[in-house]
Amino acid sequence: MLLSTYGSRGDVEPLVALAVRLRALGAEVRVCAPPDEAFAQRLAGVGVPLVPVGPSARELTKAAPRPSSLPQRAAELIAGQFEAVTAAAEGCDVLVATGMMPAAAGALSVAEKLGIRSVSVTFQQLTLPSPHRPPLAYPGRPFPPEVTDNRVLWDLDAQSIDVLFGEALNTSRVANGLAPVDRIRDYVVGDRPWLATDPVLDPWPQSPDLDVVQTGAWVLPDERPLPEELVAFLEAGAPPVYVGFGSMPMHASADAAQVAVEAVRAQGRRVLLSRGWADLAPAGDQDDCFAVGEVNQQALFRRVAAVVHHGGAGTTTTATTAGAPQVVVPQAADQPYWAGRVAGLGIGAAHDGPAPTAESLSAALGTALAPRTRARATAVAGTVRTDGATVAAKLLLDVISRGKPHVAA
Known part of the structure; x- marks a missing residue:
């Protein structure tokens, strides 16, 4: 076959x-x-x-x-x-x-x-x-x-x-x-x-x-363990906010990493950056930031406060199944559709446009981090096939x- x-x-x-x-x-x-x-x-x-x-x-x-x-x-x-x-x-x-x-x-x-x-x-x-x-x-x-x-x-x-x-x-x-x-x-x-x-x-x-x-x-269920350094970061404080844009190069925002860090900090959270095809990385050595490469998202998303992503079908499904509140920053193609579905289901927020500012992303995160959004995300997770x-x-x-x-x- x-x-x-x-x-x-x-x-x-x-x-x-x-x-x-x-x-x-x-x-x-x-x-x-x-x-x-x-x-x-x-x-x-x-x-x-x-x-x-x-x-x-x-x-x-x-x-x-x-x-x-x-x-x-x-x-x-x-x-x-x-x-x-x-x-x-x-x-x-x-x-x-x-x-x-x-x-x-x-x-x-x-x-x-x-x-x-x-x-x-x-x-x-x-x-x-x-x-x-x-x-x-x-x-x-x-x-x-x-x-x-x-x-x-x-x-x-x-x-x-x-x-x-x-x-x-x-x-x-x-x-x-x-x-x-x-x-x-x-x-x-x-x-x-x-x-x-x-x-x-x-x-x-x-x-x-x-x-x-x-x-x-x-x-496919992912049985890979999370890297020891990542586990140590997760256990060193409150659940962080994950930010990653998968296969999107993020041409619309050259400073996407710094924008994300500022937005997450404005919500009083630590930030976990996924490098992806945009090569996201924090500027300098910062205790409240951690960068990861290829990792078991199924396990990771169950341990974060929220997932900020581009709205690819796979990432949206993985975050939904994990019960993680989401902020979708759609870049192209079907991603605005998935952003609308996340917002429509009440399991997160859809960012307006592909190039967030620290202020606009922080506002969307405020919706995603609200207790009612977490509760709704948990409920919907139980219905996913x-x-x-x-x-x-x-x-x-x-x-x-x-x-x-x-x-x-």
Whole structure:
């Protein structure tokens, strides 16, 4: 079985969970993902082979390419998918495709070429057409402000995707003996996409247009102990506030670390900075600040006063499951959606904009640190599903055993 993605840590980590569950059920699994060292180490740690595809996701993100370069980058990603996924998928029964739209389109095309059953998966529902909400606009291609009908906006979204990625995909498809695709988004989403998110945190509004299979989030229990130095810091005082922005480089705020430290101190708390792709670090040697790298967030988030983060699906789910109040500082893509869900559920605050000041972040922290928010976060934590990866693994094995046709389209 081949699990294919291209994206950040939030696109790779769920596949780690699914791969482990599939192996526990007796399946042979390999993962196609960017060649970043962190991804290779993570997969090696659970004994799953990595087939590298495309350039480093971290380097691509930090480079912040111009919106006008999207078609060129799409062509490179799709060509890489045809090369790497074709070799990796030989002998597989099912291909699971997720990640960036052009990469998923390339992987699904490879499955079609090889005659392999495939499943299209998303880790956030904003790529699934729904009359209940508008789509996300692609960088450099804003929607006309006078258009408010969601169905019209989704049609414009499909047109944008075709303009951005259509030539790149169809050039590779024709070169590989496949017919061109007219509507790329519809091809990738298919009639029965899987939504790997928690139904409480991310409820899917039923739509007559799609038969969505919501499995729950794919999360692997993390048994790693926290580093001794981190434990010593945690035990040296009251629970600190965690601040980390994951795979976001934080271009909008060059002094993000100092802003965070000042905001947390204004609330009378110690601060725990996660370096991440933004390379956050406190200025100088300060007793009330501590910086960490890769760490067991599941264990850590149960020991902090609040979690300040960018609003990635994985971090939002981990903090929610841990019962930690949150402040979401959304940077891009689906992150404003997750910020809205956190605020709507009463388990934290959504910061207005991607570049907080010490004052604005401190104000949001005041909401998150309120006793009522902690109580609500604890209550919601008890409702989050923890079996999503197991549900998905069993469904995939069922796809094989029943010999079902192509699932994604």
